Amino acid sequence: MFFQSTQFKAALVDLDGTMVDTLGDFEVALNRALADLDLPPVTRALVERTVGKGSEHLIRSVLAYQLALPEVKDLTRVCEKHGMDNLYEAAWLRYQNHYLAINGEFATVYPGVVEALQQMQDAGLQLACLTNKPLSFAKPLLQAKGLDSFFTHVFGGDSFERKKPDPLPLLKTCEALGVQPAQTLMVGDSSNDAQAARAAGCPVVLVRYGYNHGEPVDGVDADAHVDALTHVAQALASKA
Template identity: 60%
Template structure:
C-alpha cells in the first residue's frame, strides 16, 4: 500500500452542512438586529463560497456581506466577538439538523476501515462542533482522531494542522493521504508534504475543484481506490 493512513475533511467532504450554516447564521444576524433584507443576503450560494477557513472568518465575511461592507471592514471585524457568542449557542442547538451525509461517504469510510487504514478527521470547524456532528451522523466511530480549527495554533490552509495530525497518527506526511473538497485542503496538504485526493461535490469558494492539482478527483468517497494511488500529481 502506498499510504499508511488518511486524513479526511468534514464539511463538504463527508457532510453537506450548508443548511446548518445558513440557518445558524440567520439566527445570529437576527440576534444582532439585522433587518430581513440583510439576513436574506446570506443565502446558500454566498455560504457555499465563504465556508472553509474557520468560524471567525465566516462570521466576519457574513457580517460584512449582510451590511454591504468590504470583507475586512473594521465594523465587521469588531462585531465578530459578540456574533461568535450567539453563533456558538445556535450552532450547538442546531448542529446536524439541516445537513446530510454525502452519498458514498459512509461506505467509503467503511471500506478504508475494513482495509485497516487509520483515519483522522481534520476540519476548520471547532472541535466540539465536529465531534457533535460526527456523532449525530453516525460517523464518529470511523476515526481514531478528530481535530478542529481550534485544536492547533493555525488552521488550514496552513500546513500545521496536517503536520500535527500526522504526528498524532504516528505516520509520516508523505505516507498520509489528505482527502478534502477545496483548495484549502490541497494547499495545506502540499505544504505539509501530504498527497491529496479531492472530491468534486464540495465547497471550493465558487471555483472548479478539478482545476486544483491532486492525485485524483473523485465523485464519491467510496470511489477512492486506495491501492492505486501511487499516481503522479496531474
C-alpha cells in the same frame, strides 16, 4: 487510478463538504445570529462561497458583506456603537449558541461516505478527521451522523495554532497517528485541503461535490479529483 506506487498507512478526511453537507446548518445558524443583530439574512450561495476557512472567518466575511449592503446603511450605527471587533464578538457568541442548538439538524451525509470509511477501515488504514470547523462543533456532528467510530483522532480548526491551508494541522495529525506525511492521504473538497497537503508533503484527493468557496475544484492542484468518496476508498483498499 492514482498514487499507484504509494503504500498508504493513513487518511485524513475533511468534514464539511467532504463527508457531510452542512450548508443548511451554516445558513440557519448564521441567519438566526444575524436576526439577533437586526441584520438581514444571507443566501445559501453566499454561505457556500464563504465557508471553509473556519467559523471565525465565516462570521467576519458575512458581517463585512452585510454591512456593505445599501439596505444596511442605516444599520452602520451598530458598528459605530460597538466597533467591528465587538460586533464580531456579539455575532460569534450568538452564532455558536444557534449552531450548537441545531448542529446536524439541517445537514446530510453524502452518499457513499459510510461505505467508503468502512472500506478504508477494513483495509487497515488509520483514519483521522481533520477539519477547520471548531472541535466543539465537529465532534457532536460526527456523533450525530454516526461517523465518529471510524476515526482514531478528530482535530478541529481550534486544535492547533493555525488552520488549513497552513500545513501545521496535517503535520500534527500525522504525528498523532505515528505516520509519515508521504504515506498519508488528505481527502478534502477545497483548495484549503490541497494547499495544506502540498505544503505538508501529503498526497491529496479532492471530491467534486463539495464547496471549494463556490469555485470548480477541478482547477485546484491535486493528485486526483473524484465524484464519490467510494472511488478513493477503492483505490486505497487496493494499495493497503
